[in-house]
Amino acid sequence: MTADHCGGAGGVSTLETGLTRFAVVGSPNSGKTTLFNALTGLHAKTGNYPGVTVARYEGTTRLGEHETVVVEDLPGTYSLDPISPDEQIVVDVLDTDHHNERVDVPDAMLVTLNATTLRRSLGLLAQLQQTGLPTCVVLTFTDDLARRNGKLDIPSFTRALGVPVVTVVAGHRDGLADLRHVMSRLDSWTQPVVSPPTDPAEVTGWVDSVLDASGYQLPEIDKRTHRIDSVVLHPVIGTVIFLLTMFAFFQTIFTVAAPLQGYVESFFGWLGGLVADHVHIGWLSAFLSQAVIGGVGSVLVFVPQIALLFVLIALLEGTGYLARAAFLMDRVMARAGLEGRAFVALLSSFACAIPGIMATRSLPSAKDRLATMMGAPLMTCSARLPVYILLVSLLLPGDAKVGWFNARGVVMFALYLFGALSAMLTAALFKKITARGGPMLPFYMEMPPYQVPRWRNVISEVWTATSAFLRKVTSIILATTVVLWVLLNLPMRSESEMTAAGVDTGNAAAVSAYVIDHSYAASVGKAVQPVFEPLGFDWRINIGILSSLAAREVFVATLGQVAAAEDPEQPAQALRQMTVQDGPHAGRTLFDAPTIAALLVFFMYALQCMSTVAVLRRESGSWKWPAVAFTYMFVLAWVLAFVARTVVAALV
Amino acid sequence: MIGIHAERVAGDDHVVRWVVPAGLLTAGRVRRAPGRLGEMLREGTFSDVLTENSAVWLWLRDGLSWSSYGATVQSALREALADPDDWLVEPAPGEVLERVTADLLAGSVGDFIRSHGGSVSTHRSGDTVTVRLGGACEHCPAAGMTLRGRLIGELRGRCPDLVEVDRDGRELTLTLDQYASRKVRDSHGGPSRSGSE
Amino acid sequence: MRSRVLATGHEPASGGLTLADIQRGQRARVIGYDENVEPSAARRLFDLGLFPGVEVTMVRRAPLRDPVIFRVGDYEIALRGVQSRSIHVEVVS
Numbered sequence: 001m002t003a004d005h006c007g008g009a010g011g012v013s014t015l016e017t018g019l020t021r022f023a024v025v026g027s028p029n030s031g032k033t034t035l036f037n038a039l040t041g042l043h044a045k046t047g048n049y050p051g052v053t054v055a056r057y058e059g060t061t062r063l064g065e066h067e068t069v070v071v072e073d074l075p076g077t078y079s080l081d082p083i084s085p086d087e088q089i090v091v092d093v094l095d096t097d098h099h100n101e102r103v104d105v106p107d108a109m110l111v112t113l114n115a116t117t118l119r120r121s122l123g124l125l126a127q128l129q130q131t132g133l134p135t136c137v138v139l140t141f142t143d144d145l146a147r148r149n150g151k152l153d154i155p156s157f158t159r160a161l162g163v164p165v166v167t168v169v170a171g172h173r174d175g176l177a178d179l180r181h182v183m184s185r186l187d188s189w190t191q192p193v194v195s196p197p198t199d200p201a202e203v204t205g206w207v208d209s210v211l212d213a214s215g216y217q218l219p220e221i222d223k224r225t226h227r228i229d230s231v232v233l234h235p236v237i238g239t240v241i242f243l244l245t246m247f248a249f250f251q252t253i254f255t256v257a258a259p260l261q262g263y264v265e266s267f268f269g270w271l272g273g274l275v276a277d278h279v280h281i282g283w284l285s286a287f288l289s290q291a292v293i294g295g296v297g298s299v300l301v302f303v304p305q306i307a308l309l310f311v312l313i314a315l316l317e318g319t320g321y322l323a324r325a326a327f328l329m330d331r332v333m334a335r336a337g338l339e340g341r342a343f344v345a346l347l348s349s350f351a352c353a354i355p356g357i358m359a360t361r362s363l364p365s366a367k368d369r370l371a372t373m374m375g376a377p378l379m380t381c382s383a384r385l386p387v388y389i390l391l392v393s394l395l396l397p398g399d400a401k402v403g404w405f406n407a408r409g410v411v412m413f414a415l416y417l418f419g420a421l422s423a424m425l426t427a428a429l430f431k432k433i434t435a436r437g438g439p440m441l442p443f444y445m446e447m448p449p450y451q452v453p454r455w456r457n458v459i460s461e462v463w464t465a466t467s468a469f470l471r472k473v474t475s476i477i478l479a480t481t482v483v484l485w486v487l488l489n490l491p492m493r494s495e496s497e498m499t500a501a502g503v504d505t506g507n508a509a510a511v512s513a514y515v516i517d518h519s520y521a522a523s524v525g526k527a528v529q530p531v532f533e534p535l536g537f538d539w540r541i542n543i544g545i546l547s548s549l550a551a552r553e554v555f556v557a558t559l560g561q562v563a564a565a566e567d568p569e570q571p572a573q574a575l576r577q578m579t580v581q582d583g584p585h586a587g588r589t590l591f592d593a594p595t596i597a598a599l600l601v602f603f604m605y606a607l608q609c610m611s612t613v614a615v616l617r618r619e620s621g622s623w624k625w626p627a628v629a630f631t632y633m634f635v636l637a638w639v640l641a642f643v644a645r646t647v648v649a650a651l652v
Numbered sequence: 653m654i655g656i657h658a659e660r661v662a663g664d665d666h667v668v669r670w671v672v673p674a675g676l677l678t679a680g681r682v683r684r685a686p687g688r689l690g691e692m693l694r695e696g697t698f699s700d701v702l703t704e705n706s707a708v709w710l711w712l713r714d715g716l717s718w719s720s721y722g723a724t725v726q727s728a729l730r731e732a733l734a735d736p737d738d739w740l741v742e743p744a745p746g747e748v749l750e751r752v753t754a755d756l757l758a759g760s761v762g763d764f765i766r767s768h769g770g771s772v773s774t775h776r777s778g779d780t781v782t783v784r785l786g787g788a789c790e791h792c793p794a795a796g797m798t799l800r801g802r803l804i805g806e807l808r809g810r811c812p813d814l815v816e817v818d819r820d821g822r823e824l825t826l827t828l829d830q831y832a833s834r835k836v837r838d839s840h841g842g843p844s845r846s847g848s849e
Numbered sequence: 850m851r852s853r854v855l856a857t858g859h860e861p862a863s864g865g866l867t868l869a870d871i872q873r874g875q876r877a878r879v880i881g882y883d884e885n886v887e888p889s890a891a892r893r894l895f896d897l898g899l900f901p902g903v904e905v906t907m908v909r910r911a912p913l914r915d916p917v918i919f920r921v922g923d924y925e926i927a928l929r930g931v932q933s934r935s936i937h938v939e940v941v942s
Contacts, residue, residue: 078893078896078897079892079893079896081889081892081893081896083889083893116923116924117922117923117924118923119898119903119922119923120896120897120898120921120922120923120924123896123898124896150923200895200900204900204902218922218923219923221920229909230909233909233911233918235910235912236912238912239912323927327911327916327918327927328911328912330911330915330916330927330929331911331913331914331915331916332913334915334929340916441890442890442893442894442929442931442932443916443928443929443931443932444893444897444926444927444928444932445916445926445927446924446925446926446927447918447924447925447926447927448924
């Protein structure tokens with residue numbers, strides 16, 4: 001990195017559209033994202049940097065009448081000596097020596113410095129100025145500084161740094177207007193006459209000198225945070241509060257979301273009714289209602305829950321409690337070779353593995369990230385619920401009890417518990433395997449002061465995450481449901497064919513059952529029978545499992561159709577009566593206890609979610625890891641299902 | 653740990669005002685310095701070097717630029733400040749005072765005066781500097797207060813050995829006291845200079 | 850691996866006191882890093898503000914004894930025993 005970059009705006013490269021690019025750089029907790037959101041509103045595009053699993057946020061902002069510029073939110077970093085992929089990206093993007101061809105170098109930097117952590121933040125500024133890019137310091141949290149009796153003379157500070165300094169306080173418009181004004185005058189930005197030193201020994205002296213000249217007075221400790229922490233992080237009370245928070249978290253996700261999910265379900269039911277009434281072409285009507293509405297509907301039904309999960313996580317993070325939760329859980333996670341922040345990622349997986357996998361971005365260590373990603377799909381996600389509920393109701397009568405507790409409830413709880421334990425064990429195992437070689441990343445976690453979360457940030461995060469989830473999941477699930485529908489309903493059978501086979505063509509359920517029995521999907525189901533035979537599945541269950549590759553909850557509906565149930569959404573009665581059709585066990589009830597046990601365990605472990613596969617691919621950067629995950633989970637599922645079957649068969 | 657930083661001087665690209673810990677050096681013109689800085693001084697890299705209580709003014713020779721020499725000078729200066737006793741600083745009260753005054757008047761004090769419609773001029777004669785208020789401040793009763801209050805206050809902050817030689821309404825004559833400056837230095841622990849005391 | 854003495858040129862005090870030994874509420878000054886610290890880890894500790902000369906206060910421990918929250922200059926950071934044992938300090942108060 002050269003220090004004598006050509007003076008002036010030094011435009012290195014711009015987008016095809018020729019807009020000026022500003023990069024927002026700063027350490028975590030410096031108000032960087034708040035600033036980015038405030039500048040770009042909700043118009044940010046998200047994506048990934050090429051070849052790595054680091055999220056890229058870009059947006060545009062208007063600087064007055066005629067000028068629009070691009071603003072890019074670079075990952076938070078403590079140093080330009082990177083120890084994680086996120087920090088490497090910052091180095092690559094700011095590479096004015098052009099060793100890296102993959103990303104555009106910005107035209108200027110907006111460096112966010114937290115006024116309450118200046119001593120540390122200025123070290124980063126010194127490194128950033130080695131890039132030679134025009135720099136403007138955005139000083140944040142000056143209100144906090146004042147509140148905690150800290151002081152800083154801005155004019156002296158500006159003179160000492162030699163670059164423009166703009167104070168921006170979150171929630172106040174004036175700072176932003178000043179910033180936009182400064183940004184529109186990029187050509188007149190001053191550069192320091194001499195760049196700050198690079199040598200660590202000299203940099204601390206430089207920082208001291210600058211702060212001294214600026215009349216910097218260290219803020220006192222944040223009394224509010226200190227008081228809250230003495231309760232929240234108290235060994236006993238803190239743990240209790242933590243457990244209560246977790247409990248509330250789960251309660252909200254399941255109970256609060258339930259009525260919202262009900263609304264979504266009724267909506268799609270109504271939509272299905274519309275189709276049935278108005279579309280008179282038989283196959284089209286079936287296609288629309290089953291594949292399209294059924295497929296999309298099955299995804300959208302989870303959106304209230306997923307969105308609620310995102311909201312809770314964003315709130316917890318915005319207040320600063322998430323860091324405390326990670327702090328409390330770190331020792332436990334350390335036993336699995338992971339760290340406290342991995343707990344948060346796994347927690348998010350309880351509704352759906354996808355947010356959980358995306359949450360691994362908060363882990364600085366790439367190995368931790370991978371290990372957690374491999375374990376996350378084992379957490380009991382919401383899509384497994386309909387399957388569990390169906391199977392458990394087939395297995396146990398509603399009033400069966402284990403001691404005082406409802407037997408069904410106990411089994412459900414056990415399923416959740418085993419899911420969580422398996423996830424932790426798998427993550428630990430992966431970490432052990434991949435940890436060979438390479439230095440261990442030191443663990444550190446900043447404990448930010450408690451804040452009232454900024455609504456704009458929360459909304460923006462939830463919106464970004466939910467729309468990303470929707471886009472990805474809907475497209476994949478829709479595609480898979482359509483393909484499956486086609487496989488299940490082709491080849492089409494004519495009336496004469498069916499009557500000849502003895503099917504009552506007036507009974508829709510019987511017709512659809514016949515079609516399915518002789519469909520392409522059925523051929524596939526029969527073809528893979530040897531694999532599933534030892535588990536006690538028959539080809540009809542196989543079709544259900546294959547269809548659940550799209551999304552687990554589709555298993556219920558598919559099985560319902562296959563069983564020629566009067567109401568495919570409530571197939572329990574029809575399923576109870578199903579018997580094995582041929583082979584050595586012909587006549588046995590298909591859904592007997594060992595088979596159900598095997599199915600439950602299979603669903604616990606198998607990776608039956610194309611969306612998860614897709615997200616794994618995007619987050620890990622290649623097809624290798626999703627393939628590994630799919631394979632190991634399939635093998636695990638098969639083996640454990642077999643064990644479950646054998647054990648239950650011996651007990652029953 | 654010695655900490656220094658560089659500040660730009662308005663209107664002049666050859667000079668950089670290096671802010672250094674206060675009290676290490678006396679005010680004046682630097683004739684000799686230890687280490688690499690001293691070498692550069694001897695080689696003529698600098699056309700002039702002045703010091704005030706908490707800063708070192710370095711002028712680069714014509715043709716040299718701070719973008720190429722900045723890093724080297726930074727390290728050398730820092731290194732040299734570790735041995736403040738090996739510096740030879742010749743008193744030059746008039747010039748130092750002139751520099752500092754001009755610096756202050758280019759900043760907030762000057763802005764204050766100008767915002768009231770006033771003007772200010774400085775004039776050096778030998779070891780003294782005369783500061784004169786003009787414009788709207790010419791007939792303002794508060795002019796004397798302004799000079800005394802703000803200007804002197806800020807000047808004294810930068811040059812603890814400031815001495816008023818004469819004052820006359822809108823005019824102020826100042827110099828730096830050699831003896832006082834030596835006392836300031838001694839109180840920071842350096843040995844007293846051999847010779848008169 | 851040589852001692853990580855980054856700024857002051859002092860060798861770590863022979864007292865062998867590390868950040869892990871500091872009690873709650875005690876203040877200590879960092880004097881250097883342990884010999885066994887990896888260069889990348891040392892650099893990171895430096896970038897986090899834990900450099901020789903800086904004052905650190907021990908704030909509290911986690912319920913299970915690890916990690917520990919320290920106050921460094923103007924912010925708070927949680928470190929595990931492994932890291933705090935590799936930072937040599939001298940007690941201030």
